[in-house]
Amino acid sequence: MEWLNFRHLYSFWAVCRYGGFSKAAERLYVSQSTVSEQVSQLEDYLGEELLERNTRSVKMTLRGEALLAYADQIFEKSSQINRVFRDSEDESRRHLKIGIVGGISRNFVYARIEDAFLNQADLHVEVYSGAIDELTRQLRTFDIDMVLSLELPRHQEMSTMTHHLVATSPLKLVGTPELIEQVESGSVAPRLFVFRHPFEGYPVQACSERYGVEFDLAVSTDDISLLRFLANGSSGLALVPEIGVREDLKAGRVKTLDVPNDPSVDIYAITLQASARRSFVQRLSLAFIHNSWQNA
Numbered sequence: 001m002e003w004l005n006f007r008h009l010y011s012f013w014a015v016c017r018y019g020g021f022s023k024a025a026e027r028l029y030v031s032q033s034t035v036s037e038q039v040s041q042l043e044d045y046l047g048e049e050l051l052e053r054n055t056r057s058v059k060m061t062l063r064g065e066a067l068l069a070y071a072d073q074i075f076e077k078s079s080q081i082n083r084v085f086r087d088s089e090d091e092s093r094r095h096l097k098i099g100i101v102g103g104i105s106r107n108f109v110y111a112r113i114e115d116a117f118l119n120q121a122d123l124h125v126e127v128y129s130g131a132i133d134e135l136t137r138q139l140r141t142f143d144i145d146m147v148l149s150l151e152l153p154r155h156q157e158m159s160t161m162t163h164h165l166v167a168t169s170p171l172k173l174v175g176t177p178e179l180i181e182q183v184e185s186g187s188v189a190p191r192l193f194v195f196r197h198p199f200e201g202y203p204v205q206a207c208s209e210r211y212g213v214e215f216d217l218a219v220s221t222d223d224i225s226l227l228r229f230l231a232n233g234s235s236g237l238a239l240v241p242e243i244g245v246r247e248d249l250k251a252g253r254v255k256t257l258d259v260p261n262d263p264s265v266d267i268y269a270i271t272l273q274a275s276a277r278r279s280f281v282q283r284l285s286l287a288f289i290h291n292s293w294q295n296a
Contacts (some may be wrong), residue, residue, distance in 0.1 A: 007040040097144040099135035103222035104246040147270040169243035173257035174231040191218040191236030206260040
């Protein structure tokens with residue numbers, strides 16, 4: 001198999017990204033003629049013209065634009081490999097990337113981040129949202145450091161990942177104090193906004209039997225922020241994990257009713273096995289996990 005010369009590819013990438021042969025040569029610490037020669041050799045190897053050259057500027061051809069897209073991906077992956085295996089633990093540029101699966105309260109996550117890392121001004125935390133499969137894929141490729149999920153890793157991923165229970169939150173009926181009082185007295189059958197989870201059907205039926213009302217099921221969603229908004233209105237009750245409305249409960253804006261049999265929602269922190277992680281990422285992850293459990 002004949003292999004692509006990545007040094008030539010990098011010279012092409014530098015010309016495109018730094019704005020010409022002279023600027024690329026400055027960044028690569030080589031002569032302009034060397035950069036030009038390496039790009040020409042790449043064009044000969046591929047059998048394609050990649051750049052349109054004139055005395056004033058350099059412009060990519062359509063094939064050059066296509067190649068640049070691949071080169072961006074290749075050199076970004078190279079940077080990731082360096083970050084994982086070669087970067088020293090430079091305290092001035094520490095990053096922790098956390099993925100959040102839908103259904104987890106953002107307020108809970110942000111509060112735990114603030115509590116765990118309040119005194120670490122040199123730490124940059126990035127938070128991403130996504131589906132569990134996409135986030136665990138990014139975890140495997142070191143694009144993120146931790147996933148917060150309502151689900152455990154799949155069985156086939158257990159050998160490379162580990163999980164910790166960081167919080168458990170009871171499911172509650174939540175609404176304005178006036179609406180809660182009306183439900184307790186049996187004088188109203190409000191609309192119901194339900195947190196979508198495997199136990200969805202049974203709690204609704206159990207609540208109807210407990211409080212003697214037939215709820216009008218209006219919304220089913222895993223968006224806790226939306227359920228929190230609806231619970232603070234006066235048009236219905238939200239069946240939602242208590243952790244998602246904790247601030248509203250403290251402020252007295254909403255009240256809760258118990259759900260029969262006390263169903264709850266578990267939140268897990270999923271990480272790679274310790275041997276695969278950089279030590280400072282391991283320390284930061286454990287600090288977050290410990291703090292979350294202590295303050296859940």
